[in-house]
Structure formats: structure tokens, C-alpha cells
Amino acid sequence: MVPSGHLVTALPDAAAGPAGIDTITLGDLTPDPGWRRPVLLDRELIVLTTGGHGLAEVDFRVLPCRPGTLLRVRAGQVLRCTLPQLDATVVRWHPEALHGLDVDADDVPTWVQLAGEDEDAVINEVSQLTVDSRRHAGTPAARSLLRHQLTVLLLRLSMLPSGAGRAARPEEDTFRRLCREVERGYQHTRRVEDYADRLGCSVRTLTRACLAVTGRSAKQVVDERVALQASRLLTATDEPVARIGRQLGFTEPTNFGRFFTREVGVSPGAFRAAREQPAPAPVVRPRPPADARTGAHRA
Structure with a gap:
């Protein structure tokens, strides 16, 4: 496992994994280094800020970001971030990648500032997924491995404090x-x-x-x-x-x-x-x- 608290950064040219799951850097989402225009997303994203301070716009909502900030961005939304002030690792996947698994990605908050053991655990999950998506690309078991790793990450995020699991009215x-x-x-x-x-x-x-x-x-x-x-x-x-x-x-x-x-x-x-x-x-x-x-x- 990757040591807790240390994030492995994805390669810029990371290819989509066999399950349609991979990790990239924030800058790989746009060809424009100034990110002057929002990007319309065709995949689901988890964005974990690893360095810098700045702003992210998700569907025109301005959200502050610093190390440990996590964003959940959906396919079909528009995203723009302040580059190069921010560094982040992006976990992305096609919506069908989780088909048949007992997880609802909509239970993950739009914005959360991680800290303490929660931050360490999420960094570890993202880092391990990054390593495995590169190391095991092309192996028969890679699809199942990445799907279950993503499921664990999403379940962990859905269990964060502040109301998770509350029965709906x-x-x-x-x-x-x-x-x-x-x-x-x-x-x-x-x-x-x-x-x-x-x-x-x-x-x-x-x-x-x-x-x-x-x-x-x-x-x-x-x-x-x-x-x-x-x-x-x-x-x-x-x-x-x-x-x-x-x-x-x-x-x-x-x-x-x-x-x-x-x-x-x-x-x-x-x-x-x-x-x-x-x-x-x-x-x-x-x-x-x-x-x-x-x-x-x-x-």
C-alpha cells in the first residue's frame, strides 16, 4: 500500500483503464493553461487538491480549494479551475463503470475539506488507484480491481461526517x-x-x-x-x-x-x-x- 498522507501523481498521458477508470492531473482536463473557458465534462470526476490555493467553478458555483479539498463533479457539468495556482489529482470514470456495484456516487458531497484521518485515508485510496491503474493496465483482473477500488473510495467519501446516512424526509x-x-x-x-x-x-x-x-x-x-x-x-x-x-x-x-x-x-x-x-x-x-x-x- 501507499504510505498514508503521500499522494502519487498521475502521469499526464494516463490512458483510460480497462474499466474506464483512470487518474490524471488537473491540467490534463483542459488544453488551455489559463483555463479561460469552462470544460463540459463527459465523465464522472473526483478532484483532490494536492497543492496551492485557488478557486474552482462547478456549474458556475465558485468553491475555494486548498490542499485536502475534494470536489465531486458529474458528467454533464462544467468545470473551471484557477491554473497554475492549483494542483490536483483527478479520478475519472465512465458512469457505467460502477454498474452492478452497491454504491451510489451521488452520495458524495459536491465539496468537502478533508482533514486528519479522513484526509489520510482518501489520499491513500486515490494513490493506490493511481498506482494500480498504471501498473496493472492490460491484465485480466485490472477491470475488477479498479472498479472495487473506486467503490471503496466513493463509499468512504459518502460516510464522511455531517449528515451522511441520515434518513430522507x-x-x-x-x-x-x-x-x-x-x-x-x-x-x-x-x-x-x-x-x-x-x-x-x-x-x-x-x-x-x-x-x-x-x-x-x-x-x-x-x-x-x-x-x-x-x-x-x-x-x-x-x-x-x-x-x-x-x-x-x-x-x-x-x-x-x-x-x-x-x-x-x-x-x-x-x-x-x-x-x-x-x-x-x-x-x-x-x-x-x-x-x-x-x-x-x-x-
Whole structure:
């Protein structure tokens, strides 16, 4: 095993392991050393800060990072960090890599500052996974080994103090179910009635659950999810604004423009023009499911 408290850094050109699991450095996530634009992620990430002090933006939420800071970033989210002020090891995997294993990666907090025995244990898990993903690449047992190592890491992170394992209230369960349905359907409908029909409950039940968990209505939760996706695509891609609107169910660009301006406070064009500004303040209101699905936003 790797000595506790010492992190092995991944090779810059680390290839994806046989289970779709590997470790890389933070700088390998972007070709731009200044990281002027967010990166739209296609894999699941655990980011463990190993050196420096700076900021990370996850879906436009600015989070402080220093040695021991851990971020859980999901496929489909946008990420930007302050380079070269920060060094970090990134564990990444395809969502299907954990299929069939008894672990829910959504139980890991979005942000946590590790310390003491928790920090030592996580560093050791990440270091061993890094070593094994390189050392055993191509061996028949490597896929199973890496999948189980990642499972152990995620389980350890889900068991951190500050509310892990707390039984969910009925409203929280309803809210999570709504969020899952919104993920599947936000490109096709923004009608709360459609989601209520899919979940077999009333609009009033969904609104009551959303108000209890987030302080916002079900309609606001759905619209914020659409606005978040629009913001991701506007900042991390060069897709035309009209095409982004069509992807999100708006047949007319003017309707998309009015919707985005109402939700975010600026037009799609202005939002895109500001994407390369260093360390901007959050523009889109934080998406409420982020903390609800991962437990507390832990300090």
C-alpha cells in the first residue's frame, strides 16, 4: 500500500483503464493553461487538491480549494479551475463503470475539506488507484480491481461526517424523484403537469416538496435546470445560440432569449461574451438538486 498522507501523481498521458477508470492531473482536463473557458465534462470526476490555493467553478458555483479539498463533479457539468495556482489529482470514470456495484456516487458531497484521518485515508485510496491503474493496465483482473477500488473510495467519501446516512424526509424523496425525471425530460417539456403525471402525483405535491427542500416552486426548479443547461452550452461550446435553444425545446430563438434573460438576468449573447472573464461571480442561481442529491455542502 501507499504510505498514508503521500499522494502519487498521475502521469499526464494516463490512458483510460480497462474499466474506464483512470487518474490524471488537473491540467490534463483542459488544453488551455489559463483555463479561460469552462470544460463540459463527459465523465464522472473526483478532484483532490494536492497543492496551492485557488478557486474552482462547478456549474458556475465558485468553491475555494486548498490542499485536502475534494470536489465531486458529474458528467454533464462544467468545470473551471484557477491554473497554475492549483494542483490536483483527478479520478475519472465512465458512469457505467460502477454498474452492478452497491454504491451510489451521488452520495458524495459536491465539496468537502478533508482533514486528519479522513484526509489520510482518501489520499491513500486515490494513490493506490493511481498506482494500480498504471501498473496493472492490460491484465485480466485490472477491470475488477479498479472498479472495487473506486467503490471503496466513493463509499468512504459518502460516510464522511455531517449528515451522511441520515434518513430522507418524504419531501426529499419526492424532490429527488422529480430531479431524476427532469434530467430525463427537460429538453422536451418544462410543464410541471407532465412530471406529475410521470411520477403519479399531483402538481401540488411536487410544489410542496420543492418548497420544503429548496424554497422554490416546482416550476422554478424545472426552469432553473433548463437555464443551467443553456448556460453550460453557451460557455463551454461554440454552438449557435439558436441551435442551443432548439436543443432545449424552444422553436423560436426569441422565446429562448426571453426565457434565458428572465432566468439568468442577461441575454444569451451577453452571457457567452463574458465566459472568458477570469474568476467570475456566479451568474446562474445554483441548481437546487446539487446539495439535495449529495447530502450537505460540507465545510
